[in-house]
Amino acid sequence: GAVVSQHPSWVICKSGTSVKIECRSLDFQATTMFWYRQFPKQSLMLMATSNEGSKATYEQGVEKDKFLINHASLTLSTLTVTSAHPEDSSFYICSARDLGGGGYEQYFGPGTRLTVT
Amino acid sequence: AQKVTQAQTEISVVEKEDVTLDCVYETRDTTYYLFWYKQPPSGELVFLIRRNSFDEQNEISGRYSWNFQKSTSSFNFTITASQVVDSAVYFCALSAPPGGYNKLIFGAGTRLAVHP
Numbered sequence: 001g002a003v004v005s006q007h008p009s010w011v012i013c014k015s016g017t018s019v020k021i022e023c024r025s026l027d028f029q030a031t032t033m034f035w036y037r038q039f040p041k042q043s044l045m046l047m048a049t050s051n052e053g054s055k056a057t058y059e060q061g062v063e064k065d066k067f068l069i070n071h072a073s074l075t076l077s078t079l080t081v082t083s084a085h086p087e088d089s090s091f092y093i094c095s096a097r098d099l100g101g102g103g104y105e106q107y108f109g110p111g112t113r114l115t116v117t
Numbered sequence: 118a119q120k121v122t123q124a125q126t127e128i129s130v131v132e133k134e135d136v137t138l139d140c141v142y143e144t145r146d147t148t149y150y151l152f153w154y155k156q157p158p159s160g161e162l163v164f165l166i167r168r169n170s171f172d173e174q175n176e177i178s179g180r181y182s183w184n185f186q187k188s189t190s191s192f193n194f195t196i197t198a199s200q201v202v203d204s205a206v207y208f209c210a211l212s213a214p215p216g217g218y219n220k221l222i223f224g225a226g227t228r229l230a231v232h233p
Contacts, residue, residue, distance in 0.1 A: 032219060034219070042225070042226075043223045043225050043226050044162075044221075045210070045218055045223075046221065047201065049219055089161060093160075095162075097219070105152065105164050105167045106164075107164060108163075108164075109164035110161040111160040
C-alpha cells in the first residue's frame, strides 16, 4: 500500500518553456502532498506543501510564480515549472501523507529528473 | 532551531560487515518525530521507520535496528550483516514544531557502499 507515482520520470526541455510534473497517490487519498527538490549529491529541500482545494504553501525562497502547484483532487497534485532555465535542472520528488495510516510518514514518489537545455 | 546532522558523508564496507549510520537532531520541542529513509540509485525514497519522541524503545526489523537516545539527541541506524543491496543513500529526518509536523527536515544523507 501507500504508493505514490510521478510522471514523467524524466524530461528534457528547452530554456524558456514550461514543464508539468504530476504526482498521484495510487491507493490512498492525500489531502496534503509535498514537493521537494534535490540537487546532485545533496539532500532534499522542501519547496512547497500542496493542499487539496486550496493554495499551496511555499517555503521561503521558493518563487510561487515560477513553481505553480495545483492540487485539484485527493489523489493528484501537479507542479509546473514555468519559463524553465538551466538552473532549474534538478530532481523533483513529491510525497504524500497517508492520513489513514495514522502516522506522519510521507510516502515518496520515484522522482522526476528535469534537465533544461 | 531544528536541524539534523549526519556527520558521515560516505561509508564503505565489505559485505557481511555491520555498519552504523549516525543521526543527531536538534529541536526545542518535546513532541517530535524522527524518520529514516533509504534512497537507492533509482532515486525513489523508501520509508524505513518512524519514531515519536515519547517512544525510546529500540526497534529491530530483520537486519535493521535503530537506537533512539533522547539524552544524546541521537537516532542511529545499524545494518547487521550488510549486503550489496543495502548500497544507497540513507537520510535521517525530523518533523517538529514550529515547522509543523508536515515539514520534514532532512539530514545531508550518508552514502553507504557495500562491496562484495
